[in-house]
Amino acid sequence: MHSMGLWAWLLVIVVCLAMLYPYVRIIRRTGHSGWWFITMFVPILNVIMLWVFAFVKWPTVDRPVR
Structure with a gap:
């Protein structure tokens, strides 16, 4: 088994x-x-926060119409 090469790390970045x-x-x-x-x-927190941001009220979208 060999480690990731330089190009693979650059791709990740x-x-x-x-x-x-x-x-x-x-x-x-x-x-x-x-x-x-x-x-x-x-890890794990990124998925949780994705769901939180998906369902939180967005002030630019959810502001009441006057």
């Missing part, structure tokens, strides 16, 4: 960075700090 921008945008739309993106790197 690029994928993580590519996911970072939309993740922060979604979190900020819920009215929370963009720093919640750190939960993306914690």
